[in-house]
Amino acid sequence: MAADLKILVTGSAGFIGHHLMLALRQISPLVVGLDSINSYYDVSLKYDRLKEQGFESSLIKYNRLIPSQAHSNLSFVQLDLADENALDNLFRTQQFDIVINLAAQAGVRFSLEHPQSYVSSNLVGFANLLECCRKYKIKHLLFASSSSVYGLDKNIPFSTENNTDYPISFYAATKKANEVMAHSYAHLYQIPTTGMRFFTVYGPWGRPDMAYFSFTKAILENSTIRIYNYGEMFRDFTYIDDVVKGIEKLITAYPQHPPKDAFSNAPYRIFNIGNSKPAPLLEMVNTLEDLLGKKAVLDLQPMQPGDVVSTYADVSALQEITGFSPATSLQEGLAQFTTWYRQYYA
Numbered sequence: 001m002a003a004d005l006k007i008l009v010t011g012s013a014g015f016i017g018h019h020l021m022l023a024l025r026q027i028s029p030l031v032v033g034l035d036s037i038n039s040y041y042d043v044s045l046k047y048d049r050l051k052e053q054g055f056e057s058s059l060i061k062y063n064r065l066i067p068s069q070a071h072s073n074l075s076f077v078q079l080d081l082a083d084e085n086a087l088d089n090l091f092r093t094q095q096f097d098i099v100i101n102l103a104a105q106a107g108v109r110f111s112l113e114h115p116q117s118y119v120s121s122n123l124v125g126f127a128n129l130l131e132c133c134r135k136y137k138i139k140h141l142l143f144a145s146s147s148s149v150y151g152l153d154k155n156i157p158f159s160t161e162n163n164t165d166y167p168i169s170f171y172a173a174t175k176k177a178n179e180v181m182a183h184s185y186a187h188l189y190q191i192p193t194t195g196m197r198f199f200t201v202y203g204p205w206g207r208p209d210m211a212y213f214s215f216t217k218a219i220l221e222n223s224t225i226r227i228y229n230y231g232e233m234f235r236d237f238t239y240i241d242d243v244v245k246g247i248e249k250l251i252t253a254y255p256q257h258p259p260k261d262a263f264s265n266a267p268y269r270i271f272n273i274g275n276s277k278p279a280p281l282l283e284m285v286n287t288l289e290d291l292l293g294k295k296a297v298l299d300l301q302p303m304q305p306g307d308v309v310s311t312y313a314d315v316s317a318l319q320e321i322t323g324f325s326p327a328t329s330l331q332e333g334l335a336q337f338t339t340w341y342r343q344y345y346a
Contacts, residue, residue, distance in 0.1 A: 005139070005251070006095065010034045010081065010129070011102035015206050016144070016198070018049040019244045020100065025071045027248070032065070032094060036080040036121075040105065041208050048344075049205055050076060065090075081125025091132040098251055099133055101126065101143040106171070106207065115170045122174035123181075130185045140192045140254055142247065145179055147199040147236065147274065147311045148172035157312040160197070160270045168308070179270065187266035192254045196247065199274030199313045203240030203333055204340035211281070212237075212334065216288055216341055219296050225285065229303040233281040234310040236274040239333035242326030246273040249322035274313025275326045287331055291338045 005028055011017040012033025024031045033053065037046050037060075047057045054070030060078050063086045068074035079086050081103055105121040126143070133141050149164040149172050167173040179195050186193040202212045218225045227233075255269040285296050303309075319325045 004029065005097040006030045006032075007098045007100065007251075008032050008034060008090075008094070008096045009100045009102065011104065011144075012053070012076065013037055013046040013050050014102060015203075016201060016240065016243060016247075017102045018053065018205055019203075019240050020102070020247055021053050021074060023244050023248060025074055029073055031074050032090075032096070033074065033076045034079050034081075034090070035076075035103065037078055038105075038121075040117075045205075045208065052205075063089075065094075080121075081128055082120050084128045084131075087128050087132055088135070091136045095136065097139045099129065099138050099141045100247065100251070101129055101141070104144060104175075106209075118170055118174045122171075123177060126178050126181060130181060133191055134185060134189045138191065140194065140251065141182065142194045142196060142250060143178060143182055144175075145195045145197045145270070146172065146175045147197050147272070147313065148308070149176045149179065149197060150308070150311070152308060156310070157276065157314040158197075158272065159314040160272060160317055169305075183264065183266055183268050186255075186268035187264065190267060192267045194250050194253070194255055194268075195270040196250065197270065197272045197274075197313075198243060199236040199238045199272065199311055201238050201240055201243050203337050204344075206240070206337065212284060212288070212337065213341075215285060215296065216292065216338060219288055219292050219294050222294075222297065224297045224299045226299050226301050227281060227285070228301050228307060229309060230300045231280070231282045231298075232309065233307075234278040234312070235281060235284070236276065236278045236311045236313050237284065237330050237333065238273065238275045238313075238326050239328035239336075242275065242328050243273055245324060246271075246318060246322070246326065249318075249324045253321050269317075269321075271318045271321070272313040272315050273318060273326065274311070274315060275328070275330075276313050276315050277330075278310055278312045279330050284330060284334070287334050288338065291335055 013035035054068030065077045150158045151166045255267040
């Protein structure tokens with residue numbers, strides 16, 4: 001169990017990080033959240049997530065650890081992973097057991113116009129984090145990857161055994177780079193390392209740039225929704241609570257050395273965390289229409305660069321190792337989200 005482990009969660013003001021922080025407060029004696037609080041989307045949403053965790057925005061100062069006013073075992077520090085010296089100082093003073101890296105510059109389309117921000121956060125920042133994990137001998141590194149690494153793979157469902165050498169967006173390329181960087185450190189320094197490929201995560205406190213979030217806003221405001229590939233898109237929508245539960249299960253599922261005949265002998269594993277029930281994008285729109293009691297105004301567009309037609313997770317490895325697989329239905333998950341959305345933006 002994680003009851004005796006000191007845990008660092010990077011990206012803790014983000015969507016998944018926020019939910020994970022609230023879950024870990026129940027099971028760990030000390031959880032430190034880290035986030036740069038960048039302006040990729042409305043920072044007030046990030047500060048409101050931190051407020052839910054018990055951190056007052058007026059107390060947040062760069063590179064200064066502050067305690068939660070609501071949960072005695074939670075702390076937070078505003079820090080950029082690209083700040084090598086500040087990150088090293090945090091690891092040196094805190095002596096973490098577990099590191100869960102959820103910090104990253106997200107967004108497929110944004111990466112087409114702003115690749116440098118992905119280099120700084122997803123590559124330089126991740127390299128700094130790996131160095132700290134090596135230097136301070138952490139027990140287990142877990143890091144977020146993405147279903148986007150599968151690119152145009154036609155082998156459905158996507159298995160972690162599939163080839164992922166052909167990403168079609170720069171965002172996906174950086175997540176693939178994270179995987180191979182992490183593997184090299186696991187091999188060279190025997191750092192137990194687990195990669196997690198998330199599939200279209202959705203739910204309360206989500207990111208405004210995600211389709212379900214922006215579609216909800218558009219429907220309520222009678223604005224037009226752009227649907228790409230003329231609606232012929234399928235996504236393996238995965239509810240946030242299922243993603244967090246999967247992460248929790250993996251924290252103490254330390255990767256073991258594979259059999260002697262395996263290609264790699266590093267203590268390194270990759271898992272898909274997805275619902276394994278891909279749904280048409282238009283089904284998601286129709287469900288939102290029913291839940292919101294309003295019709296959407298659709299603008300059907302051709303395929304966008306960097307997008308894929310379908311995602312579909314094979315979670316057999318996750319089920320085998322942890323006994324868990326996501327199961328929340330799209331209807332149930334979107335009902336939870338729309339209820340939160342109406343309350344938050346009331």
